[in-house]
Amino acid sequence: MDRAYAELMAFQRGTEALAQVMGRLGWDQETVMPPAAAPQRAEEMAALEAVLHQRRTDPRIGEWLAAARPADPVQEANLRHIARRFARDSRVPEDLAAEIARVTSRAHGIWAECLQSEDVAAFLPVLRDVVDLRRQEGAAIAQGGDPYDALLADYEPGTTAAEVARLFDALRPPLVALRDAIRDRPAPPVLTGAFPEEAQLALAREVATVFGYDWSRGRLDKAVHPFSSGSGLDVRITTRTRADDPLNCIFSTIHEVGHATYEQNVAEEHRLTPVGQGASLGVHESQSRLYENQLGRSRGFADWLFGRMRDLFGAFGIADADSFHAALNALRDGYVRTEADEVQYNLHIMLRFDLERALMRGDLEVSDLEAAWNDRFLADFGFPVDRPSHGLLQDVHWSVGLFGYFPTYTLGNVYAGCLHVALRRDIPDLDEHLARGDAGPALTWLRERLQTHGALREGADTIRAATGESPGEGPLLDYLRDKFGAIYGLADAVK
Structure with missing residues (x-):
């Protein structure tokens, strides 16, 4: 196997594993987490997102991508996905990525409470924070293009x-x-x-x-x-x-x-x-x-x-x-x-x-x-x-x-x-x-x-x-x- 590709995929495996851990924290939050734990969970999510952002924007990824020579369609696809994520995340400051994780974790708990109490007014302040952060992120990724297209690409790449x-x-x-x-x-x-x-x-x-x-x-x-x-x-x-x-x-x-x-x-x-x-x-x-x-x-x-x-x-x-x-x-x-x-x-x-x-x-x-x-x-x-x-x-x-x-x-x-x-x-x-x-x-x-x-x-x-x-x-x-x-x-x- 191409050495650059092998080193990149070994590194990527750790990133993928950490992303699964973060997903498990989200599952826990929505199912069995004690309600009083929400502020601490927000900090945990922000800390883990900062680690993931550092890994996804590690300069070595660019070097490995430049040197890797894919041997088959699977390797080509892995490189395509990694390159896309590397380009995207490199445009987003680490503190912004961490703050999005922190605020959205907190916002989820507030939304769940407001859903039960039918209280839109109590939800709007944190929703305003979420929207502001996502606007910043979309603008950073789009670099002059349509911020909404930049966010849509996270879910359906290539679609506008x-x-x-x-x-x-x-x-x-x-x-x-x-x-x-x-x-x-x-x-x-x-x-x-x-x-x-x-x-x-x-x-x-x-x-x-x-x-x-x-x-x-x-x-x-x-x-x-x-x-x-x-x-x-x-x-x-x-x-x-x-x-x-x-x-x-x-x-x-x-x-x-x-x-x-x-x-x-x-x-x-x-x-x-x-x-x-x-x-x-x-x-x-x-x-x-x-x-x-x-x-x-x-x-x-x-x-x-x-x-x-x-x-x-x-x-x-x-x-x-x-x-x-x-x-x-x-x-x-x-x-x-x-x-x-x-x-x-x-x-x-x-x-x-x-x-x-x-x-x-x-x-x-x-x-x-x-x-x-x-x-x-x-x-x-x-x-x-x-x-x-x-x-x-x-x-x-x-x-x-x-x-x-x-x-x-x-x-x-x-x-x-x-x-x-x-x-x-x-x-x-x-x-x-x-x-x-x-x-x-x-x-x-x-x-x-x-x-x-x-x-x-x-x-x-x-x-x-x-x-x-x-x-x-x-x-x-x-x-x-x-x-x-x-x-x-x-x-x-x-x-």
């Missing part, structure tokens, strides 16, 4: 806000037309009954197993906002429960399992290397959204899930599997992104994209953010926000500084639409397997076509390699029209 805006412009009219057509139709039935938390979590663990989660390398805990954390041999997921809605727990779990199995299934030889992770956040979301929706809410899987829910909860107001499938996919007006139906989900992302882009550009100030959110929500969805936890406070992302993250959810939906077409083409009897609670054929296809390769390719190239087609919004729109057209009897009204 202008490209995202064009995608949203293509998606919005057909999504709104489909929604409006469905709103005129009778609503599917709703679940009723008693859904004890213990039974919900038992079913969550069962569906996680069905969708391939390796429990020897993971665990399931509760969190205010479900998430997945880690890679390789330690990949943890969280979920949440609601006494009146077991589907929230079940599908939050399936979603996070999609993220987690991607990380668990990356080839062992890539572990603790830049290639040993998801290709991009958009590709990551393609896995979670595909698991959750195209597989988890499919007619086939509805058969199996209906039976298991009857076993655990008894009668719950749904007569049969057909009605249950309609209930799983019902279009219901609501406030919360994570609970939104597939037709309206991306409209939530568009709202957040426009607001956070304006924040990072300085066109919108934090003091005006709640009013801007509420005005935009009313315009987009047709009814007013009723309380802060259903509006500005509902998502964790801005509290922890994840500006540029939201567009990847829609990119993930678009990518999932493309993967679903190829998956159905190659596994024509997929629904028969899912009806037996057997996701194995789909999981094998995804593992071999996409997951095992990690970040070998860039985001869109990863989808292209898996499907043989360039990604676009067409397959997602066709899927939504066909699925919801059948459920609501729309025929060709929305074609």
Whole structure:
């Protein structure tokens, strides 16, 4: 092996390991950390971020990159990722990186408290600090370019806000037309009954197993906002429960399992290397959204899930599997992104994209953010926000500084639409397997076509390699029209 490459990768392995430790601190903070520990955890996160920043900007990295001669595509990909991160972090002062870690750690705890108390005013001061720090970081990285593009590149390299805006412009009219057509139709039935938390979590663990989660390398805990954390041999997921809605727990779990199995299934030889992770956040979301929706809410899987829910909860107001499938996919007006139906989900992302882009550009100030959110929500969805936890406070992302993250959810939906077409083409009897609670054929296809390769390719190239087609919004729109057209009897009204 090339000596410069070997020395660089030995150094990088230590950096990757420390990054995993920092991720574990974040998992602990959101699950089991004592509330009073928040100020100390903020200092711990800042200290570790300073160490990571020093390693990622070590001058030797530039020397190794200049001297390294890659021998294969994997080595080329590792060098590409390291060079990109080195260039990015070298533009960000160490004290700024540490302060971002400190403030976002503290802000997360404040957000969680304000979410419970419905207190936007108490959250805005720390959010103002987070926005200011991210503006500074975006400007430092962009060096005269668009700061929002610089932050977006952290999650979806090679994609610009202008490209995202064009995608949203293509998606919005057909999504709104489909929604409006469905709103005129009778609503599917709703679940009723008693859904004890213990039974919900038992079913969550069962569906996680069905969708391939390796429990020897993971665990399931509760969190205010479900998430997945880690890679390789330690990949943890969280979920949440609601006494009146077991589907929230079940599908939050399936979603996070999609993220987690991607990380668990990356080839062992890539572990603790830049290639040993998801290709991009958009590709990551393609896995979670595909698991959750195209597989988890499919007619086939509805058969199996209906039976298991009857076993655990008894009668719950749904007569049969057909009605249950309609209930799983019902279009219901609501406030919360994570609970939104597939037709309206991306409209939530568009709202957040426009607001956070304006924040990072300085066109919108934090003091005006709640009013801007509420005005935009009313315009987009047709009814007013009723309380802060259903509006500005509902998502964790801005509290922890994840500006540029939201567009990847829609990119993930678009990518999932493309993967679903190829998956159905190659596994024509997929629904028969899912009806037996057997996701194995789909999981094998995804593992071999996409997951095992990690970040070998860039985001869109990863989808292209898996499907043989360039990604676009067409397959997602066709899927939504066909699925919801059948459920609501729309025929060709929305074609």
